[in-house]
Amino acid sequence: MITFEEALKMVLRHPLHLGNEAVPLLESVGRFLDEPIFADRDFPPFNRVTKDGIAINFDGVIDSIQNIKIENMASAGMAQLSLRDDKNCIEVMTGAVLPKNTDTVIMYEHLTIDGEFVVINEKVNKGQNVHYKGSDESKGIQVLSVGIRITPAEIGVMASVGKPKVLVKKVPKVCSIATGNELVDIDVEPEPHQIRKSNSITMLSALSGFGIKGNSLHLVDDKVSIEKGLSQALIENDVLLLSGGVSKGKFDFIPEVMDSLGVEKIFHRVAQRPGKPFWFGIHKELQTVIFSFPGNPVSTFANYHLYFLPWLYTSWDIKMEKQYAKLKVNLDVNPPLTRFIQVKSQWNKNCLEVTPVVENGSGDLTSLTRADGFICLEPRDEVYKIGERVRFVNIR
Numbered sequence: 001m002i003t004f005e006e007a008l009k010m011v012l013r014h015p016l017h018l019g020n021e022a023v024p025l026l027e028s029v030g031r032f033l034d035e036p037i038f039a040d041r042d043f044p045p046f047n048r049v050t051k052d053g054i055a056i057n058f059d060g061v062i063d064s065i066q067n068i069k070i071e072n073m074a075s076a077g078m079a080q081l082s083l084r085d086d087k088n089c090i091e092v093m094t095g096a097v098l099p100k101n102t103d104t105v106i107m108y109e110h111l112t113i114d115g116e117f118v119v120i121n122e123k124v125n126k127g128q129n130v131h132y133k134g135s136d137e138s139k140g141i142q143v144l145s146v147g148i149r150i151t152p153a154e155i156g157v158m159a160s161v162g163k164p165k166v167l168v169k170k171v172p173k174v175c176s177i178a179t180g181n182e183l184v185d186i187d188v189e190p191e192p193h194q195i196r197k198s199n200s201i202t203m204l205s206a207l208s209g210f211g212i213k214g215n216s217l218h219l220v221d222d223k224v225s226i227e228k229g230l231s232q233a234l235i236e237n238d239v240l241l242l243s244g245g246v247s248k249g250k251f252d253f254i255p256e257v258m259d260s261l262g263v264e265k266i267f268h269r270v271a272q273r274p275g276k277p278f279w280f281g282i283h284k285e286l287q288t289v290i291f292s293f294p295g296n297p298v299s300t301f302a303n304y305h306l307y308f309l310p311w312l313y314t315s316w317d318i319k320m321e322k323q324y325a326k327l328k329v330n331l332d333v334n335p336p337l338t339r340f341i342q343v344k345s346q347w348n349k350n351c352l353e354v355t356p357v358v359e360n361g362s363g364d365l366t367s368l369t370r371a372d373g374f375i376c377l378e379p380r381d382e383v384y385k386i387g388e389r390v391r392f393v394n395i396r
């Protein structure tokens with residue numbers, strides 16, 4: 001049996017070259033940017049008033065802060081006004097363009113207003129309450145780089161520079177496939193011997209975080225229907241993510257059917273726990289990549305993060321940073337299997353620390369709700385000690 005490291009290397013040797021596509025800005029959340037974004041104007045584009053109040057020419061009024069005459073009023077959205085007399089002021093609202101011949105803004109709370117005259121009641125600093133043109137970013141500067149993940153914060157920046165459409169890495173067509181006679185849909189009341197599907201649904205929801213609208217399919221344990229379903233799925237998708245049907249049971253038909261459909265097996269079974277019976281293959285002609293994960297929910301979930309996500313990032317040519325954490329307990333990992341242990345992580349000063357969660361084996365899917373990651377422990381005779389730095393795979 002191959003090791004986890006060997007298996008991962010083999011998976012990463014088969015990326016798809018997905019290219020890019022332009023999508024409407026609001027549909028780009030979760031996607032990876034494939035063009036640099038530049039500031040088309042200064043940020044902010046004009047000297048912006050940051051408080052509701054009055055704008056003054058500091059040198060003009062600072063010796064006589066009583067009875068300052070209001071000349072005019074500027075609100076957000078108005079073209080720039082101009083102060084005619086240095087001893088006067090203009091009422092200004094937050095977001096307005098600072099009037100010409102003024103340099104300082106005083107908020108209403110620091111003023112007494114009597115008709116068209118104002119008295120300043122607090123100390124004033126020249127230049128206060130102004131967000132200066134270009135003080136955040138200058139026109140022409142790159143504000144976002146290729147390869148970043150788009151979140152609502154980046155959407156705001158792109159809206160601001162006028163990008164109704166944006167170039168992003170193209171997502172693959174993925175089908176999440178449940179296998180097994182015991183599975184029923186989530187809106188069905190199961191018979192005592194049945195369970196509701198969860199793995200295939202979990203994977204669909206995980207994919208949606210990347211902007212991938214996956215297809216779904218359910219294959220029952222019958223070679224003819226598996227063959228029929230898979231042959232169509234291989235044609236219609238770039239990637240198949242299966243769960244179940246890959247261990248040693250009398251109804252674990254997946255590897256055999258894949259073979260009959262011309263899918264090349266790259267490997268089957270990895271020296272790891274959970275997730276050992278993982279089967280990986282490719283259909284060379286159709287260019288379909290197949291991740292066939294073991295059916296136990298924790299095994300499917302772990303392998304999705306350990307193999308599929310690194311493969312997806314590699315296909316997009318994006319580096320996935322490795323994370324590490326410190327153990328808060330001693331752990332014993334006897335050879336020969338690499339262990340993936342569910343943990344809860346916590347920052348302590350600048351250090352991420354991890355503690356294993358209570359779990360009841362790889363069938364216990366509720367344990368995943370208590371964990372925020374897996375730690376990866378290579379097999380060794382020596383105990384992993386408290387304080388030791390180990391690899392951490394984030395699942396949140």
Ligand SMILES: Nc1nc2c(c(=O)[nH]1)N[C@H]1C(S)=C(S)[C@@H](COP(=O)(O)OP(=O)(O)OC[C@H]3O[C@@H](n4cnc5c(N)ncnc54)[C@H](O)[C@@H]3O)O[C@H]1N2
Pocket residue numbers: 178179180182183195196197198199200243244245246247248249252274275276277293294295296297299362363
């Ligand atoms: N003789 C052996 N038996 C088993 C071995 C082995 O090496 N020799 N490996 C064990 C390990 S480890 C795992 S993991 C499982 C994986 O088996 P399969 O991939 O064939 O999965 P199934 O038997 O179809 O299902 C296992 C388990 O998971 C449940 N399941 C499956 N799909 C879903 C789904 N979409 N949603 C929720 N739950 C699902 C299924 O009902 C089973 O309970 O094999 C061990 N056996």
Ligand code: MOO
Pocket residue numbers: 272273274275276277294296299362363
């Ligand atoms: O190794 Mo299996 O993946 O635990 O239950």
